[in-house]
Amino acid sequence: MIAKFGSSWAEVWLLVLGVVLSSCRSSDTAKTEAEPASGTTPAAASTADVIEIGLLAPFSGPFASLGAQIEGGIKAYLDTQGGTIDGRKVELLVRDTTGVPDVAKRLAQGLIVRDQVDFLAGFALTPVAMAVAPLATEAKKPMVIMNAATSSITTKSPYVVRVSLTLPQVTAPLATWAAKNGIRNVYSLVSDYAPGADAEAQFKKTFEAAGGKVVAADKVPVNNPDFAPFVQRVKDAKPEAVFVFVPAGTQGIAFMKAAHERGLGEAGIRIIATGDLTEDQQIDPMGDAALGVVTTHHYSAAHTSPENDVFKAAFAKVAGTQLRPNFMAVGGYDGMAAIAAVVRKLGPGKIDGDRAIEAFKGLELTSPRGPLRIDAETRDVVQTVYVRKVEKRGEHYYNVEFEEYPAQKDPGK
Numbered sequence: 001m002i003a004k005f006g007s008s009w010a011e012v013w014l015l016v017l018g019v020v021l022s023s024c025r026s027s028d029t030a031k032t033e034a035e036p037a038s039g040t041t042p043a044a045a046s047t048a049d050v051i052e053i054g055l056l057a058p059f060s061g062p063f064a065s066l067g068a069q070i071e072g073g074i075k076a077y078l079d080t081q082g083g084t085i086d087g088r089k090v091e092l093l094v095r096d097t098t099g100v101p102d103v104a105k106r107l108a109q110g111l112i113v114r115d116q117v118d119f120l121a122g123f124a125l126t127p128v129a130m131a132v133a134p135l136a137t138e139a140k141k142p143m144v145i146m147n148a149a150t151s152s153i154t155t156k157s158p159y160v161v162r163v164s165l166t167l168p169q170v171t172a173p174l175a176t177w178a179a180k181n182g183i184r185n186v187y188s189l190v191s192d193y194a195p196g197a198d199a200e201a202q203f204k205k206t207f208e209a210a211g212g213k214v215v216a217a218d219k220v221p222v223n224n225p226d227f228a229p230f231v232q233r234v235k236d237a238k239p240e241a242v243f244v245f246v247p248a249g250t251q252g253i254a255f256m257k258a259a260h261e262r263g264l265g266e267a268g269i270r271i272i273a274t275g276d277l278t279e280d281q282q283i284d285p286m287g288d289a290a291l292g293v294v295t296t297h298h299y300s301a302a303h304t305s306p307e308n309d310v311f312k313a314a315f316a317k318v319a320g321t322q323l324r325p326n327f328m329a330v331g332g333y334d335g336m337a338a339i340a341a342v343v344r345k346l347g348p349g350k351i352d353g354d355r356a357i358e359a360f361k362g363l364e365l366t367s368p369r370g371p372l373r374i375d376a377e378t379r380d381v382v383q384t385v386y387v388r389k390v391e392k393r394g395e396h397y398y399n400v401e402f403e404e405y406p407a408q409k410d411p412g413k
């Protein structure tokens with residue numbers, strides 16, 4: 001099935017909305033333990049002594065794991081700083097978007113008008129980031145994207161800054177690597193929404209420029225329950241490899257299950273993907289089926305550096321040892337580190353949105369993922385992209401980095 005991008009977007013999000021409304025608590029009351037004054041009274045609007053951050057992410061519904069990772073990452077960074085920045089207390093106002101753009105808009109409005117937060121942060125999913133961006137412009141509020149990865153998000157408001165990744169940024173090196181390593185024809189299979197469209201387009205552009213051929217391009221619904229029919233079509237087309245983008249969370253496991261059951265490996269079809277497929281939280285449940293899958297991404301829990309050791313220890317302290325931090329957690333950690341750097345740079349006094357966004361431009365961090373810079377012109381992240389292969393170490397599975405592409409900008413702009 002080649003689904004049409006424009007029409008299926010609305011359908012998919014209505015579907016997600018249905019699932020969410022039938023299965024979730026009210027987003028107003030979600031995560032109330034983190035809402036100041038239960039979110040009912042006019043908040044202690046941020047003062048010069050308190051930095052208030054409105055965290056918008058999904059904590060229920062199909063993408064709940066994304067919110068938990070981002071929140072864990074933010075809290076891990078704050079823990080390394082004793083909970084304060086420059087002697088100022090940090091308050092996190094956590095709001096559950098449930099992954100639905102209209103819910104996120106309403107919650108963002110409350111954070112801006114009633115709570116008067118200094119920063120909006122989080123944004124796991126592209127449609128939510130796109131929906132909130134105009135509100136950030138209107139209110140002149142810095143909006144820190146800790147995951148959402150569609151290239152064009154940073155162009156939707158001059159107040160958006162991104163510390164995570166873009167799909168074209170991590171996809172281009174994979175296409176280059178595949179062409180260099182003798183893969184000549186590839187079947188493209190992506191989730192049917194904006195990041196998937198970005199991934200599909202960039203893979204084709206880079207791979208075909210390097211002499212490869214994308215033999216077919218198929219799309220799956222965003223919250224797809226069963227990959228069997230899609231995987232069967234891949235198998236029937238007999239490509240040398242299938243290129244996959246699915247959002248982090250349960251989709252990766254659903255794809256790998258179908259790939260295993262349909263015997264893609266036995267048919268000699270390699271799986272190559274952006275790192276969302278084998279993200280750290282979901283890789284162990286995939287088990288041996290994931291061995292040998294080659295992906296490109298900006299973060300692996302197996303990355304060896306002192307900064308990653310500090311990050312993982314802090315994350316375990318705030319979120320427990322059962323949850324392995326993934327790239328979303330690093331997005332939260334680095335996003336919080338970037339906010340802290342901006343607060344320190346601005347000095348005492350109430351945060352001014354315009355001065356804050358200027359301070360983000362050109363910012364450099366040594367992240368648990370490696371070096372990171374915010375491009376002063378685009379407000380987008382520049383970073384190393386690693387090529388990794390899934391390997392088993394002891395009882396656990398990891399994305400083991402074996403090649404790197406330093407200082408990658410978003411090729412989408």
Ligand code: PHB
Nearest residue numbers: 125126148149247248276
């Ligand atoms: C996105 O919606 O932009 C998104 C979500 C999950 C991912 C990557 C991108 O793993």
